[in-house]
Amino acid sequence: MLFLAENKRVLLEKRYKAALVTGVGSGLGRAFSEMLLKEGIPVWGTSRNVNSLERFSGIKGVSLDLCRPDSIQDLLMFFDDRGVEIDLLINNAGFGVFGSYTSRSFEDWSRQVNGMLTGTMELTHGILKRMFLRKTGSIVTISSLAAEFPIPYMSGYNVVKAGLSAFTESLMIEVEDSEVTVVDFRPGDYVTGFNESMNVEGKAAARESIEKTVWSSLCRIMSKAPQPEKAAKDLRNTLLRGKSGMVRSGSFFQARAAPFLARFGTSSMKRCGMMKYFGIR
Ligand SMILES: NC(=O)c1ccc[n+]([C@@H]2O[C@H](COP(=O)([O-])OP(=O)(O)OC[C@H]3O[C@@H](n4cnc5c(N)ncnc54)[C@H](OP(=O)(O)O)[C@@H]3O)[C@@H](O)[C@H]2O)c1
Numbered sequence: 001m002l003f004l005a006e007n008k009r010v011l012l013e014k015r016y017k018a019a020l021v022t023g024v025g026s027g028l029g030r031a032f033s034e035m036l037l038k039e040g041i042p043v044w045g046t047s048r049n050v051n052s053l054e055r056f057s058g059i060k061g062v063s064l065d066l067c068r069p070d071s072i073q074d075l076l077m078f079f080d081d082r083g084v085e086i087d088l089l090i091n092n093a094g095f096g097v098f099g100s101y102t103s104r105s106f107e108d109w110s111r112q113v114n115g116m117l118t119g120t121m122e123l124t125h126g127i128l129k130r131m132f133l134r135k136t137g138s139i140v141t142i143s144s145l146a147a148e149f150p151i152p153y154m155s156g157y158n159v160v161k162a163g164l165s166a167f168t169e170s171l172m173i174e175v176e177d178s179e180v181t182v183v184d185f186r187p188g189d190y191v192t193g194f195n196e197s198m199n200v201e202g203k204a205a206a207r208e209s210i211e212k213t214v215w216s217s218l219c220r221i222m223s224k225a226p227q228p229e230k231a232a233k234d235l236r237n238t239l240l241r242g243k244s245g246m247v248r249s250g251s252f253f254q255a256r257a258a259p260f261l262a263r264f265g266t267s268s269m270k271r272c273g274m275m276k277y278f279g280i281r
Pocket residue numbers: 022023024025026027028029046047048049052064065066067092093094095115142143144145186187188189190191192193194195197
């Protein structure tokens with residue numbers, strides 16, 4: 001058994017010479033990076049405040065703000081100038097915007113879609129082109145179960161995650177006859193700093209409203225969610241399989257039971273279930 005485990009470790013270390021993980025300062029990104037470092041894979045990790053990464057030993061920090069297109073191109077150039085060949089990209093960075101669609105400014109939604117969806121696509125475009133030239137590499141995009149089960153009052157986020165899943169599924173066909181693999185990794189809830197850094201509309205969260213009920217439910221559900229190390233273990237198993245595909249990760253209910261049950265219901269039944277889950281029915 002020990003021999004097999006050691007063999008698998010060597011397998012990942014041999015397959016990947018350099019990984020790029022976006023948003024490594026906290027939560028899932030941090031757990032993914034620690035797992036990759038343990039596997040012996042050198043990790044480049046991004047933050048909008050690269051100095052904040054100094055406390056994480058082993059990670060080579062680089063600056064990235066997905067909401068600034070020049071920042072994405074600067075990062076690609078940074079790697080080219082140094083001859084760094086990224087053969088594993090984990091598109092992890094992201095943020096939430098909470099509130100009813102019309103109570104928030106349209107700029108809030110478009111910033112989220114431009115940063116998280118268009119920005120992630122732009123970074124992937126640059127890295128995938130280089131992977132095709134070298135005929136090897138893997139791209140894992142962290143979407144969310146929100147792609148299948150839209151979270152109330154997070155319309156922009158749901159659009160981003162469904163878009164990232166559709167994007168990754170499109171790429172799966174395009175990489176089919178190459179050595180490159182792409183994975184749509186869909187986490188359910190995990191205990192991270194996600195809710196604390198969420199852009200919540202002050203007024204909506206404070207007043208007695210459906211939004212307030214949903215926000216309380218989100219915080220309660222998140223506090224009981226699994227730890228990010230579980231997601232890192234699922235990601236490791238996914239990388240070991242070495243194939244393109246979609247992977248759900250999370251609690252048994254969110255990642256297994258709910259998607260299974262949703263297959264047999266209508267969309268209105270699914271919507272009712274979601275509203276009950278968030279306490280608004
Ligand atoms: N936690 C969950 O329950 C859950 C469930 C499903 C999917 N996800 C997804 O998992 C990913 C990681 O989230 P998390 O839960 O680990 O949350 P988190 O702890 O808040 O981490 C998010 C990371 O994204 C980075 N980031 C935020 N805005 C950015 C921007 N404009 N440009 C570049 N980087 C940015 C942050 O880095 P800096 O602040 O250092 O720049 C941070 O390290 C996200 O894509 C999230 O949507 C999370």
